[in-house]
Amino acid sequence: MNDLERDIxxxxxxxxxxxxxxxxxxxxxxxxFGQGLGLDSVDALELALALQNRYGLRVAADSKSAREHxxxxxxxxxxxxxxxxxxxx
Amino acid sequence: xxxxxxxxxxxxxxxxxxxxxxxxxxxTPHAIVDAGEQPxxxxxxxxxxxxxxRMARIVMHAAWPLCADDEQLPFVFASRHGETTRTFAMxxxxxxxxxxxxxxxxxxxxxxxxxxxSILRGQRGESVxxxxxxxxxxxxxxxxATLLDEGAPAVIAVVAEERPAPAYDGWIDDVPFxxxxxxxxxxxxxxxxxxxxxxxxxxxxxxVDMPHALRFVRALHDGASLDHPWKTxxxxxxxxx
Numbered sequence: 001m002n003d004l005e006r007d008i009x010x011x012x013x014x015x016x017x018x019x020x021x022x023x024x025x026x027x028x029x030x031x032x033f034g035q036g037l038g039l040d041s042v043d044a045l046e047l048a049l050a051l052q053n054r055y056g057l058r059v060a061a062d063s064k065s066a067r068e069h070x071x072x073x074x075x076x077x078x079x080x081x082x083x084x085x086x087x088x089x
Numbered sequence: 090x091x092x093x094x095x096x097x098x099x100x101x102x103x104x105x106x107x108x109x110x111x112x113x114x115x116x117t118p119h120a121i122v123d124a125g126e127q128p129x130x131x132x133x134x135x136x137x138x139x140x141x142x143r144m145a146r147i148v149m150h151a152a153w154p155l156c157a158d159d160e161q162l163p164f165v166f167a168s169r170h171g172e173t174t175r176t177f178a179m180x181x182x183x184x185x186x187x188x189x190x191x192x193x194x195x196x197x198x199x200x201x202x203x204x205x206x207s208i209l210r211g212q213r214g215e216s217v218x219x220x221x222x223x224x225x226x227x228x229x230x231x232x233x234a235t236l237l238d239e240g241a242p243a244v245i246a247v248v249a250e251e252r253p254a255p256a257y258d259g260w261i262d263d264v265p266f267x268x269x270x271x272x273x274x275x276x277x278x279x280x281x282x283x284x285x286x287x288x289x290x291x292x293x294x295x296x297v298d299m300p301h302a303l304r305f306v307r308a309l310h311d312g313a314s315l316d317h318p319w320k321t322x323x324x325x326x327x328x329x330x
Binding site: 016017018019020038042045046049052053 | 135136138139140187188190191192195
Protein backbone atom coordinates (compact mmCIF):
# COMPACT_ATOMS: atom_id res chain seq x y z
CA MET A 1 0.00 0.00 0.00
CA ASN A 2 1.59 3.30 -1.05
CA ASP A 3 1.06 6.62 0.73
CA LEU A 4 -1.77 7.76 -1.52
CA GLU A 5 -3.53 4.42 -1.21
CA ARG A 6 -3.24 4.57 2.57
CA ASP A 7 -4.50 8.14 2.54
CA ILE A 8 -7.55 7.13 0.51
CA UNK A 9 -8.25 4.09 2.68
CA UNK A 10 -8.14 6.36 5.74
CA UNK A 11 -10.45 8.83 4.00
CA UNK A 12 -12.92 6.00 3.36
CA UNK A 13 -12.84 4.90 7.00
CA UNK A 14 -13.29 8.44 8.32
CA UNK A 15 -15.80 9.73 5.81
CA UNK A 16 -18.06 6.70 5.87
CA UNK A 17 -17.87 6.18 9.65
CA UNK A 18 -16.44 2.68 9.39
CA UNK A 19 -15.70 2.64 13.10
CA UNK A 20 -15.14 -1.10 13.12
CA UNK A 21 -12.28 -0.89 10.57
CA UNK A 22 -8.88 0.73 10.19
CA UNK A 23 -7.27 1.77 6.93
CA UNK A 24 -5.11 -1.35 7.05
CA UNK A 25 -8.21 -3.56 7.03
CA UNK A 26 -9.07 -2.45 3.49
CA UNK A 27 -6.93 -4.32 0.94
CA UNK A 28 -5.96 -2.18 -2.05
CA UNK A 29 -7.65 -4.61 -4.47
CA UNK A 30 -10.75 -5.37 -2.36
CA UNK A 31 -13.96 -4.36 -4.16
CA UNK A 32 -15.39 -1.39 -2.26
CA PHE A 33 -19.00 -1.82 -3.30
CA GLY A 34 -21.47 -4.67 -3.22
CA GLN A 35 -20.07 -7.98 -2.03
CA GLY A 36 -16.66 -6.54 -1.17
CA LEU A 37 -16.46 -3.97 1.59
CA GLY A 38 -20.23 -3.51 1.32
CA LEU A 39 -20.49 0.17 0.45
CA ASP A 40 -23.64 1.43 -1.30
CA SER A 41 -24.73 4.27 -3.59
CA VAL A 42 -25.00 6.83 -0.79
CA ASP A 43 -21.42 5.98 0.16
CA ALA A 44 -20.37 6.59 -3.44
CA LEU A 45 -21.81 10.11 -3.32
CA GLU A 46 -20.27 10.77 0.07
CA LEU A 47 -16.89 9.49 -1.08
CA ALA A 48 -16.97 11.55 -4.28
CA LEU A 49 -17.61 14.63 -2.15
CA ALA A 50 -14.74 13.79 0.18
CA LEU A 51 -12.36 13.24 -2.77
CA GLN A 52 -13.37 16.60 -4.22
CA ASN A 53 -12.75 18.35 -0.92
CA ARG A 54 -9.42 16.64 -0.26
CA TYR A 55 -7.79 16.52 -3.69
CA GLY A 56 -9.68 19.25 -5.51
CA LEU A 57 -11.06 16.91 -8.17
CA ARG A 58 -14.32 17.14 -10.04
CA VAL A 59 -15.99 13.74 -10.12
CA ALA A 60 -18.63 13.19 -12.80
CA ALA A 61 -21.05 11.02 -10.83
CA ASP A 62 -22.89 9.36 -13.69
CA SER A 63 -20.08 8.37 -15.99
CA LYS A 64 -19.28 4.73 -16.59
CA SER A 65 -15.63 5.45 -15.93
CA ALA A 66 -16.52 6.69 -12.44
CA ARG A 67 -17.72 3.18 -11.64
CA GLU A 68 -14.34 1.81 -12.69
CA HIS A 69 -12.41 4.48 -10.80
CA UNK A 70 -14.36 3.72 -7.61
CA UNK A 71 -13.90 -0.06 -7.79
CA UNK A 72 -11.00 -0.38 -5.32
CA UNK A 73 -8.58 1.70 -3.27
CA UNK A 74 -5.94 1.02 -5.95
CA UNK A 75 -8.13 2.22 -8.82
CA UNK A 76 -9.10 5.31 -6.82
CA UNK A 77 -5.44 6.10 -6.15
CA UNK A 78 -4.59 5.79 -9.86
CA UNK A 79 -7.53 8.03 -10.71
CA UNK A 80 -6.64 10.68 -8.13
CA UNK A 81 -2.99 10.70 -9.23
CA UNK A 82 -3.96 11.07 -12.89
CA UNK A 83 -6.40 13.89 -12.15
CA UNK A 84 -3.97 15.75 -9.89
CA UNK A 85 -1.19 15.40 -12.49
CA UNK A 86 -3.51 16.59 -15.25
CA UNK A 87 -4.41 19.68 -13.24
CA UNK A 88 -0.76 20.40 -12.48
CA UNK A 89 0.41 20.26 -16.10
CA UNK B 90 -61.30 8.94 25.01
CA UNK B 91 -58.73 6.20 24.46
CA UNK B 92 -58.23 3.12 26.65
CA UNK B 93 -54.88 1.41 26.24
CA UNK B 94 -52.93 -1.36 27.84
CA UNK B 95 -49.18 -0.94 28.15
CA UNK B 96 -47.77 -4.38 27.50
CA UNK B 97 -44.19 -3.24 27.97
CA UNK B 98 -42.17 -0.05 28.05
CA UNK B 99 -38.55 1.00 28.04
CA UNK B 100 -36.96 4.39 28.41
CA UNK B 101 -33.50 5.87 28.12
CA UNK B 102 -31.77 9.05 29.22
CA UNK B 103 -28.05 9.63 29.87
CA UNK B 104 -27.11 7.27 32.70
CA UNK B 105 -30.75 6.25 33.29
CA UNK B 106 -31.45 3.03 31.45
CA UNK B 107 -32.57 -0.01 33.44
CA UNK B 108 -35.99 -0.47 35.03
CA UNK B 109 -34.33 0.07 38.42
CA UNK B 110 -32.71 3.32 37.20
CA UNK B 111 -36.11 4.65 36.14
CA UNK B 112 -37.78 3.60 39.38
CA UNK B 113 -35.15 5.60 41.26
CA UNK B 114 -35.55 8.59 38.95
CA UNK B 115 -39.36 8.47 39.14
CA UNK B 116 -39.22 8.63 42.94
CA THR B 117 -37.41 11.98 42.74
CA PRO B 118 -37.55 13.33 39.15
CA HIS B 119 -34.67 15.65 38.40
CA ALA B 120 -32.79 17.09 35.47
CA ILE B 121 -30.16 14.70 34.11
CA VAL B 122 -26.77 15.94 32.89
CA ASP B 123 -26.47 15.20 29.17
CA ALA B 124 -22.81 14.78 28.20
CA GLY B 125 -23.59 13.26 24.82
CA GLU B 126 -23.68 9.62 25.94
CA GLN B 127 -25.31 7.20 23.57
CA PRO B 128 -26.24 3.51 23.66
CA UNK B 129 -23.83 1.13 21.94
CA UNK B 130 -26.46 -0.76 19.89
CA UNK B 131 -24.07 -3.69 19.40
CA UNK B 132 -27.03 -5.77 18.21
CA UNK B 133 -26.98 -3.78 14.95
CA UNK B 134 -24.30 -4.94 12.45
CA UNK B 135 -21.51 -2.32 12.10
CA UNK B 136 -22.24 -1.46 8.46
CA UNK B 137 -25.80 -0.54 9.43
CA UNK B 138 -24.93 0.94 12.81
CA UNK B 139 -22.67 3.58 11.24
CA UNK B 140 -25.75 5.23 9.72
CA UNK B 141 -27.51 5.57 13.07
CA UNK B 142 -27.46 9.03 14.56
CA ARG B 143 -27.32 9.45 18.32
CA MET B 144 -31.07 9.89 18.32
CA ALA B 145 -31.55 6.77 16.20
CA ARG B 146 -29.34 4.79 18.58
CA ILE B 147 -31.38 5.98 21.54
CA VAL B 148 -34.60 4.91 19.80
CA MET B 149 -33.26 1.53 18.67
CA HIS B 150 -31.83 0.77 22.09
CA ALA B 151 -35.15 1.40 23.81
CA ALA B 152 -37.56 -0.04 21.25
CA TRP B 153 -35.61 -3.09 20.03
CA PRO B 154 -36.64 -5.60 22.76
CA LEU B 155 -40.31 -4.55 22.58
CA CYS B 156 -40.87 -6.28 19.23
CA ALA B 157 -40.01 -9.94 18.65
CA ASP B 158 -38.21 -10.92 15.46
CA ASP B 159 -41.17 -12.99 14.25
CA GLU B 160 -43.90 -10.36 14.57
CA GLN B 161 -44.94 -7.45 12.39
CA LEU B 162 -46.15 -4.42 14.36
CA PRO B 163 -46.94 -0.86 13.27
CA PHE B 164 -44.42 1.73 14.43
CA VAL B 165 -45.06 5.31 15.54
CA PHE B 166 -42.10 7.66 15.80
CA ALA B 167 -42.81 10.98 17.46
CA SER B 168 -40.45 13.87 18.07
CA ARG B 169 -41.17 17.56 18.35
CA HIS B 170 -37.73 18.65 17.19
CA GLY B 171 -36.39 15.63 15.32
CA GLU B 172 -32.80 15.36 14.11
CA THR B 173 -31.56 18.77 15.17
CA THR B 174 -27.97 17.56 15.18
CA ARG B 175 -28.08 16.51 11.52
CA THR B 176 -30.03 19.63 10.57
CA PHE B 177 -27.53 21.87 12.33
CA ALA B 178 -24.59 20.14 10.59
CA MET B 179 -26.24 20.79 7.22
CA UNK B 180 -27.00 24.41 8.08
CA UNK B 181 -23.31 24.78 8.90
CA UNK B 182 -22.38 23.36 5.48
CA UNK B 183 -24.79 25.71 3.74
CA UNK B 184 -23.40 28.63 5.74
CA UNK B 185 -19.88 27.80 4.59
CA UNK B 186 -20.99 27.32 1.00
CA UNK B 187 -19.91 23.67 1.20
CA UNK B 188 -21.79 20.84 -0.53
CA UNK B 189 -24.28 18.98 1.62
CA UNK B 190 -23.40 15.52 2.86
CA UNK B 191 -25.71 13.08 1.05
CA UNK B 192 -25.84 10.88 4.16
CA UNK B 193 -26.84 13.76 6.44
CA UNK B 194 -29.38 14.98 3.90
CA UNK B 195 -30.95 11.59 3.33
CA UNK B 196 -31.26 10.81 7.02
CA UNK B 197 -32.40 14.21 8.25
CA UNK B 198 -36.02 13.72 7.20
CA UNK B 199 -38.46 13.14 10.02
CA UNK B 200 -39.31 9.58 9.01
CA UNK B 201 -35.68 8.45 8.65
CA UNK B 202 -35.59 6.65 12.00
CA UNK B 203 -38.90 4.91 11.25
CA UNK B 204 -37.36 3.83 7.96
CA UNK B 205 -34.23 2.54 9.67
CA UNK B 206 -36.41 0.61 12.13
CA SER B 207 -38.24 -0.95 9.18
CA ILE B 208 -35.02 -1.96 7.44
CA LEU B 209 -33.15 -3.20 10.51
CA ARG B 210 -36.09 -5.17 11.92
CA GLY B 211 -37.57 -6.37 8.63
CA GLN B 212 -40.82 -4.58 9.45
CA ARG B 213 -42.93 -4.28 6.31
CA GLY B 214 -46.05 -2.79 7.90
CA GLU B 215 -47.26 0.70 8.54
CA SER B 216 -45.17 3.36 10.19
CA VAL B 217 -45.94 6.92 11.17
CA UNK B 218 -43.57 9.80 11.90
CA UNK B 219 -45.10 12.84 13.56
CA UNK B 220 -43.99 16.13 15.06
CA UNK B 221 -46.32 18.07 17.28
CA UNK B 222 -45.92 20.68 19.97
CA UNK B 223 -45.29 20.08 23.67
CA UNK B 224 -48.05 17.45 23.54
CA UNK B 225 -46.35 15.41 20.82
CA UNK B 226 -46.45 12.47 23.24
CA UNK B 227 -50.24 12.50 23.37
CA UNK B 228 -50.50 12.86 19.59
CA UNK B 229 -48.30 9.76 19.27
CA UNK B 230 -50.76 7.90 21.48
CA UNK B 231 -53.65 9.04 19.28
CA UNK B 232 -51.79 7.69 16.24
CA UNK B 233 -51.18 4.38 18.00
CA ALA B 234 -54.86 4.16 18.97
CA THR B 235 -55.97 4.62 15.36
CA LEU B 236 -53.62 1.80 14.30
CA LEU B 237 -55.05 -0.44 17.03
CA ASP B 238 -58.56 0.46 15.87
CA GLU B 239 -57.60 -0.73 12.40
CA GLY B 240 -56.80 -4.13 13.82
CA ALA B 241 -53.13 -4.12 14.78
CA PRO B 242 -52.59 -6.56 17.70
CA ALA B 243 -50.08 -4.13 19.23
CA VAL B 244 -48.24 -0.94 18.28
CA ILE B 245 -44.72 0.23 19.07
CA ALA B 246 -44.83 3.96 19.85
CA VAL B 247 -41.62 5.86 20.54
CA VAL B 248 -41.20 9.46 21.64
CA ALA B 249 -37.66 10.79 21.44
CA GLU B 250 -35.90 14.11 21.80
CA GLU B 251 -32.20 14.90 21.59
CA ARG B 252 -30.64 17.79 23.44
CA PRO B 253 -29.92 20.24 20.61
CA ALA B 254 -26.76 22.22 19.89
CA PRO B 255 -26.25 25.35 22.06
CA ALA B 256 -27.15 27.48 19.03
CA TYR B 257 -30.77 26.48 19.64
CA ASP B 258 -30.79 27.95 23.17
CA GLY B 259 -33.71 30.34 23.40
CA TRP B 260 -35.48 28.54 20.56
CA ILE B 261 -35.83 25.05 21.96
CA ASP B 262 -36.47 25.16 25.69
CA ASP B 263 -38.27 21.88 26.36
CA VAL B 264 -35.47 19.32 25.97
CA PRO B 265 -33.53 19.53 29.25
CA PHE B 266 -31.67 16.34 28.28
CA UNK B 267 -31.95 13.67 25.60
CA UNK B 268 -34.54 11.03 26.33
CA UNK B 269 -36.83 8.47 24.81
CA UNK B 270 -39.86 6.52 25.93
CA UNK B 271 -40.80 3.42 23.92
CA UNK B 272 -44.16 1.78 24.54
CA UNK B 273 -45.71 -1.44 23.36
CA UNK B 274 -49.43 -0.71 23.37
CA UNK B 275 -52.56 -2.76 22.89
CA UNK B 276 -56.27 -2.23 23.43
CA UNK B 277 -57.23 -2.33 27.10
CA UNK B 278 -60.29 -4.54 26.45
CA UNK B 279 -61.57 -3.94 29.95
CA UNK B 280 -58.29 -4.89 31.58
CA UNK B 281 -55.93 -2.58 33.47
CA UNK B 282 -54.37 0.23 31.55
CA UNK B 283 -54.54 3.96 30.99
CA UNK B 284 -57.29 6.22 29.74
CA UNK B 285 -56.32 9.28 27.70
CA UNK B 286 -58.96 12.01 27.42
CA UNK B 287 -58.92 15.31 25.57
CA UNK B 288 -60.86 18.37 26.67
CA UNK B 289 -60.73 22.00 25.75
CA UNK B 290 -58.29 24.02 27.80
CA UNK B 291 -60.15 27.09 28.97
CA UNK B 292 -56.88 28.93 29.42
CA UNK B 293 -56.46 28.88 33.17
CA UNK B 294 -54.19 25.84 33.21
CA UNK B 295 -50.50 26.50 32.57
CA UNK B 296 -48.26 24.04 30.70
CA VAL B 297 -46.30 21.61 32.84
CA ASP B 298 -42.56 22.08 33.23
CA MET B 299 -41.39 18.58 32.38
CA PRO B 300 -41.68 16.70 29.06
CA HIS B 301 -45.02 14.87 29.00
CA ALA B 302 -43.42 11.52 28.19
CA LEU B 303 -41.20 11.77 31.28
CA ARG B 304 -44.15 12.70 33.46
CA PHE B 305 -45.82 9.60 32.11
CA VAL B 306 -42.80 7.51 33.11
CA ARG B 307 -43.26 8.82 36.63
CA ALA B 308 -46.99 8.00 36.48
CA LEU B 309 -46.13 4.46 35.42
CA HIS B 310 -44.44 4.12 38.80
CA ASP B 311 -46.78 5.99 41.14
CA GLY B 312 -50.04 5.36 39.29
CA ALA B 313 -51.14 8.98 39.66
CA SER B 314 -53.35 10.76 37.12
CA LEU B 315 -51.78 13.40 34.90
CA ASP B 316 -53.12 16.73 33.71
CA HIS B 317 -51.33 18.01 30.58
CA PRO B 318 -52.70 21.32 29.35
CA TRP B 319 -51.19 22.82 26.22
CA LYS B 320 -52.68 25.82 24.45
CA THR B 321 -56.29 24.95 23.56
CA UNK B 322 -55.90 21.27 24.49
CA UNK B 323 -56.10 19.63 27.87
CA UNK B 324 -55.03 16.00 28.02
CA UNK B 325 -55.79 13.82 31.01
CA UNK B 326 -54.23 10.48 31.84
CA UNK B 327 -56.04 8.23 34.29
CA UNK B 328 -55.16 4.70 35.37
CA UNK B 329 -57.96 2.19 34.83
CA UNK B 330 -58.18 -0.95 36.90
